[in-house]
Amino acid sequence: MSESFDLIVIGAGPGGYVCAIRAAQLGMKVACVEKRATLGGTCLNIGCIPSKALLQSSENYEELVHKFADHGITAEGVKFDLARMQARKGEVVGANVKGVEFLFKKNKVTWLKGHGKIVSAGKVEVEGQVYETKNIVIASGSESVPLKGVEVDEKQIVTSTGALELEKVPGHLVVIGGGVIGLELGSVWRRLGAEVTVIEFLDRITPGIDGETGKMFERVLTKQGFKFKLKTKVTGAEKTEKGVTLTVEPAAGGTPEKIEADVVLLAIGRRPYVEGLGLDAAGVALDEKGRIKTGHSFETNVLGIYAIGDVITGPMLAHKAEEEGVAVAEILAGQHGHVNYFAIPGVVYTWPEVATVGFSEEEVKAAGVEYKAGKFPFTANGRARAMGDTDGFVKIIADKKTDKILGAAIIGPDAGTMIAELALAIEFGASAEDVARTSHAHPSLNEAVKEAALLVANGAALHI
Ligand code: FAD
Numbered sequence: 190m191s192e193s194f195d196l197i198v199i200g201a202g203p204g205g206y207v208c209a210i211r212a213a214q215l216g217m218k219v220a221c222v223e224k225r226a227t228l229g230g231t232c233l234n235i236g237c238i239p240s241k242a243l244l245q246s247s248e249n250y251e252e253l254v255h256k257f258a259d260h261g262i263t264a265e266g267v268k269f270d271l272a273r274m275q276a277r278k279g280e281v282v283g284a285n286v287k288g289v290e291f292l293f294k295k296n297k298v299t300w301l302k303g304h305g306k307i308v309s310a311g312k313v314e315v316e317g318q319v320y321e322t323k324n325i326v327i328a329s330g331s332e333s334v335p336l337k338g339v340e341v342d343e344k345q346i347v348t349s350t351g352a353l354e355l356e357k358v359p360g361h362l363v364v365i366g367g368g369v370i371g372l373e374l375g376s377v378w379r380r381l382g383a384e385v386t387v388i389e390f391l392d393r394i395t396p397g398i399d400g401e402t403g404k405m406f407e408r409v410l411t412k413q414g415f416k417f418k419l420k421t422k423v424t425g426a427e428k429t430e431k432g433v434t435l436t437v438e439p440a441a442g443g444t445p446e447k448i449e450a451d452v453v454l455l456a457i458g459r460r461p462y463v464e465g466l467g468l469d470a471a472g473v474a475l476d477e478k479g480r481i482k483t484g485h486s487f488e489t490n491v492l493g494i495y496a497i498g499d500v501i502t503g504p505m506l507a508h509k510a511e512e513e514g515v516a517v518a519e520i521l522a523g524q525h526g527h528v529n530y531f532a533i534p535g536v537v538y539t540w541p542e543v544a545t546v547g548f549s550e551e552e553v554k555a556a557g558v559e560y561k562a563g564k565f566p567f568t569a570n571g572r573a574r575a576m577g578d579t580d581g582f583v584k585i586i587a588d589k590k591t592d593k594i595l596g597a598a599i600i601g602p603d604a605g606t607m608i609a610e611l612a613l614a615i616e617f618g619a620s621a622e623d624v625a626r627t628s629h630a631h632p633s634l635n636e637a638v639k640e641a642a643l644l645v646a647n648g649a650a651l652h653i
């Protein structure tokens with residue numbers, strides 16, 4: 190008989206590995222099954238971390254070429270070495286995934302290498318061995334959504350995985366989908382010299398984001414050179430010797446048009462990954478979108494089988510998966526783990542960055558809540574002027590009667606770092622006045638948060 194555990198986690202992404210570590214900290218005997226050669230899941234291997242490494246390298250290059258001259262700094266013969274950039278990305282990923290391996294050893298989590306299949310509640314099969322366990326947490330993540338007629342080969346027609354591995358800057362990169370992946374990876378290749386066209390089915394990019402912020406985002410990216418074809422659908426992709434010929438037409442139907450691309454990036458969303466998990470045999474139910482159905486405590490319809498992260502409902506974000514990993518481990522230890530979904534920030538790591546938390550103005554309106562909003566532009570922030578980064582604003586939405594903060598959106602330099610203040614404010618149930626009365630260092634970008642809060646609380650900011 191193989192070894193038995195208190196908990197077996199399937200998948201070592203941010204949901205699974207964090208769950209395994211927290212459960213071990215709480216005294217459980219834990220194993221984590223991972224079939225990839227390294228730990229860390231999509232996020233560390235082919236998602237968050239490699240994309241941010243390339244975003245940083247390409248942003249450094251763009252700053253040197255386009256932004257430094259304004260500061261009186263000129264550099265001649267600036268070049269980049271794509272092979273070195275890619276190698277550095279690999280080193281960054283390597284350090285992160287090794288870090289998780291170290292954490293597993295430190296916390297005595299057993300890594301069961303291979304594909305995990307649930308035999309039944311309490312039994313998981315890995316590479317022909319069956320392990321017994323009191324509980325199972327599924328954290329199997331997600332995969333790219335395919336598109337009929339656009340066959341991915343990860344060379345000419347790529348998903349994010351192939352777009353992170355290109356060995357040559359494409360002359361023309363056509364992105365299908367104006368969402369987070371398309372705009373982040375589109376930014377990487379545009380900065381390095383590609384012409385980038387984004388084909389989006391809807392009439393706007395980043396559909397989940399506050400409308401006014403999304404519009405500003407589109408304007409800024411257009412200024413940077415992005416071309417957008419909104420309300421457009423792709424009906425076919427034909428590979429040629431030189432690249433790919435796409436056939437597109439208006440979303441509502443109409444005259445088709447051909448677009449030539451060197452590389453096509455398909456980024457129209459991600460879907461839950463449940464292949465080979467044995468869910469049917471175990472009787473685990475899925476919802477209408479193919480996600481594993483869970484109740485309040487992350488338990489599926491089968492006693493002792495839980496699920497977290499991208500494979501269940503909610504935003505497909507690494508930190509959301511991590512929060513759920515901690516919560517389910519604490520619940521299994523008899524504690525009161527919970528996740529406040531209202532306070533989970535979302536960040537697009539372009540430049541400027543776009544960050545949101547809580548409700549958008551559209552959501553508040555649709556819910557019929559009486560609200561007030563304050564918007565402070567970075568053009569009126571001293572630090573942003575000193576940086577030469579004045580595109581964007583901070584927008585805060587609060588309940589009209591109670592002044593409680595309901596949501597926020599920031600587009601601007603380091604928005605992804607700045608949003609943490611507003612996520613904390615929401616977590617603590619703060620009012621706009623609480624934020625407005627908090628001393629903010631001068632000169633800092635976060636003063637724009639204080640000023641937006643003043644606009645909401647007092648109806649007047651100090652510096653505009
Ligand atoms: P995953 O990270 O997908 O991990 C699941 C793991 O389970 C995988 O390693 C898989 O091999 C393994 N697995 C699956 N089935 C089995 C099985 N049967 N047996 C064994 N192993 C199995 N999110 C952010 O918050 N910030 C970002 O900046 C960000 N950038 C991204 C960039 C890109 C290009 C992509 C694609 C995603 C990005 N995301 C980002 C999303 C983020 O990666 C996911 O939300 C996160 O990885 C989800 O974590 P997870 O643990 O649910 O699943």
Ligand code: NAI
Pocket residue numbers: 336365366367368369370371373388389390391394395396421422423456457458459504505506535536537538
């Ligand atoms: P997405 O959901 O962000 O965007 C997909 C876009 O494609 C939407 O605008 C949608 O309207 C459009 N679309 C859908 N079908 C289409 C079609 N047939 N033709 C044209 N457009 C179409 O999905 P994306 O960009 O693939 O990213 C997947 C997920 O990965 C994100 O939702 C996010 O959760 C996660 N992610 C997070 C990042 C971050 O936090 N910084 C970075 C990258 C990914």
